[in-house]
Amino acid sequence: MRAAPLALILFAAPALAQDRPPAMQPTRDVAVTYRTNGGExxxxxxxxxxxxMRMDMPAQSAAxxxxxxxxTAIMVMEPQRMAMRMAFDPSNLPFNPAAPDPSMRFVRDGTATVAGLTCTNWRMEGGPHGTGNGCITADxxxxxxxxxxxxNAGSIEATxxxxxxxxxxxxxVPAGYQTMDMGNLGAGAMPPGLAGRGPRGK
Structure with missing residues (x-):
């Protein structure tokens, strides 16, 4: 599996710069449906x-x-009734929630309305793993x-x-599923549906 450029969306971290979003992960329970640039x-x-956090990928019949x-991270494969348990090492991710790269910074770029909610646009730049843009709510x-x-490049938008x-x-893990212990989940083990190349990573 390829590293996903949208790892920043799943595991985004606050920058060390003074100007930064008040929160980069939800501060209260929420469920969001997204559409990727590939239509997934x-x-x-x-x-x-x-x-x-739970991410459901209908195109892959997995979560x-x-x-x-x-x-820890668990990949649940519904058709096979199997689950793969992995150690989750945030230091292997392009955007590290545990120890953000000191060189990454955020630049405020106005506001927008997406899915009926107001969010602030931020440019994320300066880090060694790539660049990104995000529109993030106050929570x-x-x-x-x-x-x-x-x-690779990709995008998602909340619907x-x-x-x-x-x-x-x-x-x-649902009852009755066979669970296997695997290795570490890092940048090379992101779900294929978020590789920024359309459905099923194509």
Whole structure:
């Protein structure tokens, strides 16, 4: 699997510069439906207090569950009724939520309305892994994002945002699924649907 330029959307970190978004990850429970530049639908949900994220990729019949605090990630493959558990090492990601690169900075670029919500446009630049743009709400929801990294480019835009408590069961492996322990989840193990090359990474 190729490194995804849209890793900044999933695991974006605050910059060390003075001018920066007030939050780069949701501060309250929310579910967001996105459309990628390749026409694929991707849904993401956050359990803010538990620091967990779930990404559903219908085109791949799979979901990724990330526990930021425990530093684990689980790829759930529904047709096979299998789950692959991996160590989640944020230091391997292009945009590191645990230790942001000191050279990365944010530049404010006005505001916009996406999916009925107001967000602030930010340019993310100066880091060694690529550049990006994001429109982020005051409570940390990315409504529109684009990025370039390693010769790949991609973008997503929210089509629906639903605030409200998330079911904890959705952030666990379903009962009866076979679970395998794998290696580390890093920049080379991002889901193919977010490789910025259209559905199924093509």
């Amino acid at each position: 639908t991707v849904s993401m949900a956050w359990q803010a207090n538990a620091n967990r 990724m569950i990330v526990d930021m605090g425990a530093r 940390g929801v990315m409504l529109r994002g684009s990025g370039q990294s390693g010769g 629906e945002v639903r605030y409200g408590a998330q079911d904890p069961a959705r952030f666990q």
